[in-house]
Amino acid sequence: MMTAHNTLRLCHTGMDSRSLYAFELFLSRVGPHACQISGEESADVAFIDLDNEIGPYLLEGHRLLYPSRPLIVSARRPPMGTDPLTIEVAKPVGLSAFSAALEQVRLLLPGSAAPAEPARPATPPALDSRQPSADPISLLRQIEERLSTFYVGSMPDVDLDDLAARSAIYYTPEHFLQGVIARAIAHAREIQRPVRIDDPSGAALFLDPVSGLAYQARSANALRALAQLPTRGTVSLSRVETRDAPALETLAGRPLEALEWDVALWASRGRIPVGTHLDHPVRLLAWPNLTRLAVPPEAMRIAGLWSKGGISLRDTVRLLGVPQRYVFAFYSACQALGHVEQLSTPGAVAVARHNALTVGTVEASAPPMRGLFKRLLGKLLGARVGEATAG
Amino acid sequence: MSHYKIIFAGPVGAGKTTAVTTASDIPPVRTDTAASDEVRDIKPQTTVALDYGAMKLGDGSTIHLYGTPGQERFDFMWEILTEGGIALVLLIDNSRGDPLKQLRFYLGAFSGFIRKTAVAVGVTHMDLQSSPSLADYQAELDRAGQPGVPVFEVDARSRRDVCLLIEAVLSVIDPVARA
Numbered sequence: 001m002m003t004a005h006n007t008l009r010l011c012h013t014g015m016d017s018r019s020l021y022a023f024e025l026f027l028s029r030v031g032p033h034a035c036q037i038s039g040e041e042s043a044d045v046a047f048i049d050l051d052n053e054i055g056p057y058l059l060e061g062h063r064l065l066y067p068s069r070p071l072i073v074s075a076r077r078p079p080m081g082t083d084p085l086t087i088e089v090a091k092p093v094g095l096s097a098f099s100a101a102l103e104q105v106r107l108l109l110p111g112s113a114a115p116a117e118p119a120r121p122a123t124p125p126a127l128d129s130r131q132p133s134a135d136p137i138s139l140l141r142q143i144e145e146r147l148s149t150f151y152v153g154s155m156p157d158v159d160l161d162d163l164a165a166r167s168a169i170y171y172t173p174e175h176f177l178q179g180v181i182a183r184a185i186a187h188a189r190e191i192q193r194p195v196r197i198d199d200p201s202g203a204a205l206f207l208d209p210v211s212g213l214a215y216q217a218r219s220a221n222a223l224r225a226l227a228q229l230p231t232r233g234t235v236s237l238s239r240v241e242t243r244d245a246p247a248l249e250t251l252a253g254r255p256l257e258a259l260e261w262d263v264a265l266w267a268s269r270g271r272i273p274v275g276t277h278l279d280h281p282v283r284l285l286a287w288p289n290l291t292r293l294a295v296p297p298e299a300m301r302i303a304g305l306w307s308k309g310g311i312s313l314r315d316t317v318r319l320l321g322v323p324q325r326y327v328f329a330f331y332s333a334c335q336a337l338g339h340v341e342q343l344s345t346p347g348a349v350a351v352a353r354h355n356a357l358t359v360g361t362v363e364a365s366a367p368p369m370r371g372l373f374k375r376l377l378g379k380l381l382g383a384r385v386g387e388a389t390a391g
Numbered sequence: 392m393s394h395y396k397i398i399f400a401g402p403v404g405a406g407k408t409t410a411v412t413t414a415s416d417i418p419p420v421r422t423d424t425a426a427s428d429e430v431r432d433i434k435p436q437t438t439v440a441l442d443y444g445a446m447k448l449g450d451g452s453t454i455h456l457y458g459t460p461g462q463e464r465f466d467f468m469w470e471i472l473t474e475g476g477i478a479l480v481l482l483i484d485n486s487r488g489d490p491l492k493q494l495r496f497y498l499g500a501f502s503g504f505i506r507k508t509a510v511a512v513g514v515t516h517m518d519l520q521s522s523p524s525l526a527d528y529q530a531e532l533d534r535a536g537q538p539g540v541p542v543f544e545v546d547a548r549s550r551r552d553v554c555l556l557i558e559a560v561l562s563v564i565d566p567v568a569r570a
Binding site for chain 2: 284286289300302378
């Protein structure tokens with residue numbers, strides 16, 4: 001982590017190449033060691049232009065993903081928000097105003113003399129690899145947890161027996177980019193032509209179910225921000241026309257399935273589609289292709305449990321001892337790809353209830369090789385997380 | 392001393408030797424020889440007895456990785472190698488022959504071992520040949536009475552891919568176990 005005397009690592013989001021060039025020129029004049037552009041994961045501070053068409057989305061999305069990160073936002077008319085970690089700078093942004101904002105950021109960062117920021121209960125613990133007593137496996141778990149906020153957010157567990165609190169665990173996929181993409185794919189199949197999805201800035205995605213490819217005209221950050229919040233009618237779909245060919249030629253395709261998976265995870269943010277029953281058993285129809293998709297935390301264990309059938313979402317959380325958001329996000333993504341179903345027949349529900357009664361006995365009857373498996377899984381986690389952090 | 396083994400099986404050219412090499416923490420022991428039969432059309436060298444590698448765990452224990460010879464005439468080795476094994480990783484080459492037939496064959500050949508442990512299927516060379524799809528493999532597994540088996544697209548040269556396959560098969564055996 002940077003200290004108050006080091007160069008700040010600053011990430012930006014939502015800038016086109018022209019704006020970025022101008023911004024880099026501007027930064028070079030702020031001071032040689034004041035800050036440097038960095039990747040989003042490693043940044044000390046993020047800069048967001050609120051006047052961008054999707055600026056508000058980017059702000060909310062970034063705040064959801066990095067709840068404790070200072071942000072500098074610029075706008076012609078700054079909104080005068082109350083978030084103590086968000087520093088507003090009015091446009092046109094001058095050197096002195098931006099330098100002052102950077103100084104405020106330094107005070108907000110750990111290691112400064114500033115008071116500690118308010119506690120945010122669902123935020124994963126900050127990594128501290130300097131602790132000599134840190135167990136390598138728990139350190140790996142912490143890294144995985146930090147990385148996981150990118151996909152599953154940081155929603156805390158709720159009391160599932162409290163009807164009012166429980167409403168927080170549901171979302172409506174149709175209200176998000178996830179639902180638009182599902183409709184777009186169905187439409188493309190019906191008309192047997194690729195379709196495009198537009199956001200307020202123009203073409204954002206081109207989808208071709210025949211080739212199984214998606215073409216993304218937005219950065220990963222912008223797409224994530226777009227996917228995390230309800231679209232509220234700002235996104236539309238239409239069929240691809242010949243005039244789209246030049247734009248398409250400049251874009252690289254990626255598997256449509258991977259796009260659907262990511263977008264479902266981002267929309268879910270650790271919640272489940274409305275209508276999902278917490279006590280009906282989940283049947284895993286097929287494992288998601290986890291070597292080619294983002295692997296949410298604990299996905300393997302959850303899939304392994306569901307592959308045996310007869311386990312509800314509530315019992316999955318209880319049996320595996322993992323945060324609800326891990327189970328709910330994985331379920332939502334699997335459902336988006338058609339890999340899971342819930343069984344609601346009286347017999348299936350009865351079996352799930354029976355399983356629930358025996359849940360407490362599973363740990364007691366641990367297989368003899370559990371200790372070996374734990375050690376081996378630690379080794380495998382190291383290989384996986386090590387590659388993710390390197391990437 | 393306990394002798395824990397993970398077995399890599401599958402037809403010639405599916406990537407067993409490569410997968411064992413990729414996952415191993417030690418230089419692998421190979422028993423390759425020049426192919427002298429129809430295998431020569433697939434690759435110049437082939438495994439005749441076994442491939443051996445090992446994963447060293449933090450507490451000093453070892454997981455032994457065994458790759459079986461792919462040719463059916465060496466099938467007498469399969470039973471020997473699986474003795475004491477804890478899991479099966481089955482690799483199928485999607486670019487040659489009839490991959491689903493190969494899947495059926497190996498599920499049958501290792502059915503006793505799979506009943507006692509679990510299997511994960513890694514489909515290789517999907518970049519060369521995308522059909523059959525993973526859904527086709529899943530349907531074949533369902534027909535064979537093996538629902539819930541992990542099936543992933545795999546590049547045997549990728550340590551991440553091979554480690555994810557192993558993680559998946561362990562999760563089927565004991566999902567409660569956690570690193």
